[in-house]
Amino acid sequence: MPDLKLFLLALSFYTRLPHPKIPDYKQLPQAAVYLPLIGWLIGGSCALVFYLADLVWPQTTAVIMALSAGIFLTGALHEDGFADVCDGFGGGINKLRILEIMKDSHTGVYGLLGLLLMLLLKISVLTTMPAAAVSLVLLAGHSISRLSPLLLMQRYTYARGNDSKSSGAVYQPDFQELAFATVTALLPLALLPVWCAPAIISVLVATIFLGRYFYRHIGGYTGDCLGASQQVAETVFYLSVSALWIFI
Numbered sequence: 001m002p003d004l005k006l007f008l009l010a011l012s013f014y015t016r017l018p019h020p021k022i023p024d025y026k027q028l029p030q031a032a033v034y035l036p037l038i039g040w041l042i043g044g045s046c047a048l049v050f051y052l053a054d055l056v057w058p059q060t061t062a063v064i065m066a067l068s069a070g071i072f073l074t075g076a077l078h079e080d081g082f083a084d085v086c087d088g089f090g091g092g093i094n095k096l097r098i099l100e101i102m103k104d105s106h107t108g109v110y111g112l113l114g115l116l117l118m119l120l121l122k123i124s125v126l127t128t129m130p131a132a133a134v135s136l137v138l139l140a141g142h143s144i145s146r147l148s149p150l151l152l153m154q155r156y157t158y159a160r161g162n163d164s165k166s167s168g169a170v171y172q173p174d175f176q177e178l179a180f181a182t183v184t185a186l187l188p189l190a191l192l193p194v195w196c197a198p199a200i201i202s203v204l205v206a207t208i209f210l211g212r213y214f215y216r217h218i219g220g221y222t223g224d225c226l227g228a229s230q231q232v233a234e235t236v237f238y239l240s241v242s243a244l245w246i247f248i
Contacts, residue, residue: 010034016075029171035146036185043142046070047135054131063126081227083111095218102224118235125238137241140188145234147185148207149226154178159220199240206236
């Protein structure tokens with residue numbers, strides 16, 4: 001199953017990490033199966049930044065620096081999708097208007113408020129967790145949350161139709177590819193206490209809800225929807241692990 005070329009394609013598109021030049025991007029859609037593995041790299045980098053920053057500064061500062069590192073390493077790719085979804089579904093009254101707003105490069109009030117609230121949620125949750133656990137939670141969160149876009153791609157169809165220039169990039173992972181991605185996504189969870197495992201259920205529920213919400217309003221998903229699902233899944237994972245840490 002592992003394919004170095006596809007992994008490098010995923011690395012080049014989903015991150016700003018150094019990578020060899022890839023001359024052929026025709027297989028880029030299939031490279032999405034390596035999203036959880038990309039999560040290892042981004043989550044591991046964030047975890048390292050937090051660990052080092054926490055040696056010098058307060059935990060809140062270290063968390064903000066770790067989250068900033070993740071945004072920088074991905075070029076805010078998923079955050080941009082989340083903001084566009086907030087604008088589109090917040091301001092659109094029908095499918096055409098929602099898709100039109102999401103395609104607009106400008107960020108509106110809904111997008112700005114959504115990003116702000118989401119970042120505040122992440123910061124508030126991660127700063128109240130034991131510092132020794134934050135790095136592992138970041139690693140697991142980035143990996144597991146990147147399974148959500150793949151689940152949406154497998155279950156639903158692209159919403160913009162064949163007329164969209166992006167429709168050619170649509171890909172539906174098969175069972176073997178999805179199984180590979182799932183195992184890859186869940187492996188970092190083994191580094192956390194076993195009672196953190198139920199957090200996966202919350203992530204799946206959130207993904208199912210988003211998928212149905214997108215389908216009901218636009219008949220499927222767009223690239224922005226996939227990015228938004230990753231951000232929501234990551235935030236839900238942090239919230240769930242934090243709650244489990246307190247009550248179990």
